[in-house]
Amino acid sequence: MKVLVAVKRVIDYNVKVRVKPDHSDVDLNNVKMAINPFCEIAVEEAVRLKEKGVASEIIVVSIGPKEAQEQIRTALALGADRGLLIQTEEMPSSLGVAKLLKAVVDEEQPQLIILGKQSIDTDNNQTGQMLAALTDYPQGAFASSVEVEGDHINVAREIDGGLQTLKLSLPAVITADLRLNEPRYASLPNIMKAKRKPLDTKTPADLGVTLNNTLKTVKVEPPAERQAGIKVASVEELVDKLKNEAKVI
Amino acid sequence: MSILVIAEHNNLDLHKPTLNTVTAALALGDDVDILVAGANCGKVAEQAAQIAKIRKVLLADHAAYEHQLAENVAKLIATVGKSYSHILAPAGTQGKNTLPRVAALLDVDQLSDVIRIDSPDTFARPIYAGNAIATVQSSAAIKVMTIRATNFDAVATNGNAPIETLDDTFSTSNATFIKEEIAESDRPELTVADVVISGGRGMASGENFEMLYTLADKLNAAVGASRAAVDAGFVPNDMQVGQTGKIVAPNLYIAVGISGAIQHLAGMKDSKVIVAINKDEEAPIFQVADYGLVADLFEVVPQLENLV
Ligand SMILES: Cc1cc2nc3c(=O)[nH]c(=O)nc-3n(C[C@H](O)[C@H](O)[C@H](O)COP(=O)(O)OP(=O)(O)OC[C@H]3O[C@@H](n4cnc5c(N)ncnc54)[C@H](O)[C@@H]3O)c2cc1C
Ligand SMILES: Nc1ncnc2c1ncn2[C@@H]1O[C@H](COP(=O)(O)O)[C@@H](O)[C@H]1O
Numbered sequence: 001m002k003v004l005v006a007v008k009r010v011i012d013y014n015v016k017v018r019v020k021p022d023h024s025d026v027d028l029n030n031v032k033m034a035i036n037p038f039c040e041i042a043v044e045e046a047v048r049l050k051e052k053g054v055a056s057e058i059i060v061v062s063i064g065p066k067e068a069q070e071q072i073r074t075a076l077a078l079g080a081d082r083g084l085l086i087q088t089e090e091m092p093s094s095l096g097v098a099k100l101l102k103a104v105v106d107e108e109q110p111q112l113i114i115l116g117k118q119s120i121d122t123d124n125n126q127t128g129q130m131l132a133a134l135t136d137y138p139q140g141a142f143a144s145s146v147e148v149e150g151d152h153i154n155v156a157r158e159i160d161g162g163l164q165t166l167k168l169s170l171p172a173v174i175t176a177d178l179r180l181n182e183p184r185y186a187s188l189p190n191i192m193k194a195k196r197k198p199l200d201t202k203t204p205a206d207l208g209v210t211l212n213n214t215l216k217t218v219k220v221e222p223p224a225e226r227q228a229g230i231k232v233a234s235v236e237e238l239v240d241k242l243k244n245e246a247k248v249i
Numbered sequence: 250m251s252i253l254v255i256a257e258h259n260n261l262d263l264h265k266p267t268l269n270t271v272t273a274a275l276a277l278g279d280d281v282d283i284l285v286a287g288a289n290c291g292k293v294a295e296q297a298a299q300i301a302k303i304r305k306v307l308l309a310d311h312a313a314y315e316h317q318l319a320e321n322v323a324k325l326i327a328t329v330g331k332s333y334s335h336i337l338a339p340a341g342t343q344g345k346n347t348l349p350r351v352a353a354l355l356d357v358d359q360l361s362d363v364i365r366i367d368s369p370d371t372f373a374r375p376i377y378a379g380n381a382i383a384t385v386q387s388s389a390a391i392k393v394m395t396i397r398a399t400n401f402d403a404v405a406t407n408g409n410a411p412i413e414t415l416d417d418t419f420s421t422s423n424a425t426f427i428k429e430e431i432a433e434s435d436r437p438e439l440t441v442a443d444v445v446i447s448g449g450r451g452m453a454s455g456e457n458f459e460m461l462y463t464l465a466d467k468l469n470a471a472v473g474a475s476r477a478a479v480d481a482g483f484v485p486n487d488m489q490v491g492q493t494g495k496i497v498a499p500n501l502y503i504a505v506g507i508s509g510a511i512q513h514l515a516g517m518k519d520s521k522v523i524v525a526i527n528k529d530e531e532a533p534i535f536q537v538a539d540y541g542l543v544a545d546l547f548e549v550v551p552q553l554e555n556l557v
Contacts, residue, residue, distance in 0.1 A: 016511060017377045026381050093358045094349065118493060122376055124361050126349035129319065133353035138320055138424035141346050144486065154427065158486045159342040160495070161259075164316070165427040172423075178476065178493060179486060214358045214389040218371065221382050226518065229539035231530075235552040238524065241540055246522045248501040249444070249468060249557055 001148075001170070003046045003055045004110035006101055007039035007075050009068040010121045019222045026220060035071040038116025040078075041176040044183040045146065046114055047079035054148045055112070057081050061104055063097050065089055069199060076194035077186035083199040086207065094122075096211040098130035103207035105135055110171065112153065117142050117175040128175035138168040144179040250278030250369055253330050255338035255348070256297055260287045260315065263296040265441050266339035266398035268406070271300055273396045274337050275404065276366040280304050283410075284329060286322050288315035294412050301408040308412055313420035316429070317343050323350035324419035331355060333391065334369070340395035340496075341440075352393040360385060360394040362496075378492040378515040398440065399498035399519060432487050436462075439488070442471035444501045447490055447517070448483070449475035451506020451527065451546055455483040460547075461505060464554045473497065473517075475507045491516035506546050509534025526550070 011017055012032040020027045035043075049055040060075040061084040062068040072083035086100050105113060115128040132139035140146065140155030144163065147154045148170075157164045158177045186194070204211055232238045242249045252274040257264040267283070274281045281302070285294045286309040294308040307329060313321045326347065330336040336351060338344030340362045352359035364382070365373035371386045372394065439445060446461050446468070458472070465472045473490040474483065490497055492515035502520035507513060509525070509532055517523070518537050525538035528545050535541040542549060 011377070013512070017380050019381050026377060095353060095356075095358050098353060120378065120492070123378065123492065124359075125345050126352070126359055126361060129346065129349035130353035130359075132319070133323060133350040138421065139346075139350070141319070142342065157346075159346075159429075160487060161429075161431040162485060162487045163430045165429070166318070167425045167427050169423045179480065214387055215360065216386045216388070218384040218386050220376070221384070223375070223379055223382055223518075226523075226537050227539075228536070229523070229541060231535070231541045231543060235542070235544075235549050235556060238540055238542055239553065239556045242501070242522070242524070246501070246539065248522050 001055055001111040002108060003049060003058050004105065004108060004113045005039070005042050005046050005058060005060045005075065005080065006115045006127070007043060007060055007062050007071050008036040008116070008119050009033055009062060009064050009071045010036045010119055013037050013120055019220055023219045023221055025217070033067070035074050036116050036119050038118055038176050038178070040183045041178065041180050042114040042116050043075045043078050043080060044181045045176060048181065049148065050079065059084060059108060059110065061086065061101065063088060063100055064091065072199055073194050074186065076197045077191045078184065082197055085199065085201045086204060087201055088204055090211070092211045093213045093215055094124045094126035095130055096213060097127050098134055099209050100204060100207060101127070101131050102134040103209050112170060113173045115173070115175045117177050128173050132173040135173070137171050137173050139173045140166055140168055141175045142177045143174050144177050146174060146180070251280040251282070251333050252277050252335040252337060253333040254281060254283050255326060255336070255344065256283050256285045256293060257339045257341055257343050258285065258287060258290065258293040260290040261292060263293050264339070264341070265403060266341055267297070268300065268403035269398035269401040270337050270339045270396040271303065271404040272401040273363065273366055274335070275302060277335055277369050282307055284309065284326065286314040286325055288312050298410045298412050299406045299408050300410065301405040303408060303410045305410050306412045307415055309415040309417060311418045313418055316426040317347065318421070318424050318426065319347045319350050320421040320424050321419045322347050323354060325417055326351045327354035328417055329415065330391065335392045335394070338395050340397050344395045348393055348395055355391055355393065357389040357391050357393055358387065360387060360392070362397045363394045364397050364400040378511050379518065380511065397496055399496055432485050436465055437469065437471045439471040439473050439490070439495050439497055443499050444468045444470035445473050445497050445499045446470050446503045446505065447473035447475065447507060448478055448505050449507030450477040450481060452478060452483055458484055460550045460554070464550060467554060467557055475513050504534050505550060507534055508532045509537065
């Protein structure tokens with residue numbers, strides 16, 4: 001079975017982002033970029049399905065600038081078979097991304113589509129669910145374990161109260177939560193091999209999709225800073241402060 | 250301006266974030282309706298009817314909605330919601346699972362985790378794990394958004410709105426509910442508790458969390474955790490606080506053996522008073538703590554329990 005994985009190029013999760021002085025956006029100049037952590041988990045899950053003989057081919061797709069090729073190459077080094085970059089300078093909204101992915105699904109007809117649950121830049125947590133709506137496929141969002149059995153997939157999902165398990169018929173859309181797996185590191189030979197794997201480039205127009213982002217960012221501000229606090233020397237002092245100064249216990 | 254609020258519930262009780270979401274809805278306009286979709290959930294509709302200042306409750310009571318399967322509920326919400334200007338849901342896992350599916354069915358962009366309403370089309374939301382706040386203007390035909398409950402007060406519940414029953418049923422055969430493992434606890438719910446005590450990797454084991462539970466019972470507190478504690482298997486995932494877990498903003502947050510990674514801070518830094526207990530005086534958690542105690546948690550947590 002064919003598996004499609006969507007990976008996004010985002011700021012590295014260790015970087016603390018800063019807002020530009022003119023409040024137009026965050027400053028991404030000279031900032032380390034990486035594959036979105038949840039997308040890395042999505043790729044790893046696809047590779048494990050291939051190692052188990054469940055998946056036959058893994059296609060990774062990314063929507064973004066030319067540089068997003070780097071993240072596709074990373075995914076190829078982790079074990080994906082071929083890549084597709086949908087090149088656009090303007091980052092589309094999640095609905096825009098979902099529409100582009102829908103066009104790819106129509107062409108490639110994968111049985112399973114794995115996305116990350118959330119991009120760590122926009123923190124949207126939308127695209128997988130939107131793609132599921134556009135394709136009318138069932139969805140397993142926030143997956144912490146998946147198991148393919150014949151023509152369906154069992155998905156354990158992280159929900160507010162605990163865990164929920166669903167049985168979805170294939171094709172289906174899954175979004176990966178952090179606990180789904182721990183991604184491997186790409187080995188040097190695999191990084192070299194990834195350079196020779198096919199990587200196609202298309203534009204939204206090639207796919208017949210017109211993007212119309214209705215969300216306009218008016219300004220971007222730093223969050224309210226917390227006042228620096230104090231260190232207390234003992235538990236007695238702490239309890240005294242909480243009772244008599246902060247009055248919270 | 251008419252606003253549809255999707256109730257969060259478990260077929261028995263209306264969840265409190267719904268009340269905060271109604272406050273956000275009332276900042277948009279006066280005509281606010283509540284949709285309760287579930288199975289045998291008449292009790293929830295009755296609770297929703299008591300929400301002050303709302304117009305009416307819409308009740309869709311059918312087996313297809315019992316487990317909030319997004320496939321079914323999203324079609325219902327999109328059908329009912331297309332005559333509204335705004336569709337809002339609390340930003341819990343139910344809302345996050347369903348609302349983007351609704352937005353795509355309605356062919357509109359969605360806003361997640363709205364923390365402030367400036368006008369009927371302009372909203373603020375955190376991005377980059379809360380390291381920046383974006384003000385966003387939406388020209389979407391219907392504004393679909395999830396609301397971060399901790400940023401809005403709860404509306405009063407002294408109302409008496411009419412309940413209208415809906416017959417629309419959407420039922421897929423592509424998704425079937427198998428089971429749910431829900432953590433049972435007598436302690437307050439994390440997202441609504443006045444006091445939250447969270448443990449991190451420093452707790453070293455699940456057994457050691459007992460210390461926090463005992464302390465929590467004395468303070469009527471909820472117990473949370475860092476992702477590292479969840480990943481290490483000390484505690485279940487529903488206790489995770491942070492960018493990808495629960496967002497909490499209690500009066501008092503006590504972080505025990507937690508270093509203070511930005512992803513953790515994203516879930517708790519709006520707490521009123523923050524206490525950090527960590528043996529490493531350089532731990533970043535101290536940068537957001539009002540009261541920091543540099544100490545071995547195994548020594549001071551039992552002392553704390555004796556003194557409160
Ligand atoms: C995409 C992504 C999303 C994430 N989302 C979340 C999230 O939602 N929530 C979250 O929490 N994390 C999240 N993380 C993980 C996050 O980056 C950190 O790894 C995690 O928060 C660290 O947990 P910790 O502070 O418990 O562990 P550590 O960073 O290992 O810190 C343990 C602390 O305990 C202290 N300690 C140890 N022993 C003792 C002792 N005896 N007494 C006192 N102090 C002691 C140490 O000094 C240390 O500071 C996410 C990561 C990624 C990549
Ligand atoms: N530009 C993009 N290119 C490829 N995949 C994306 C893109 N944006 C979002 N996704 C996918 O959708 C997931 C959720 O993203 P979001 O809805 O933006 O939080 C990500 O983890 C990716 O798998």
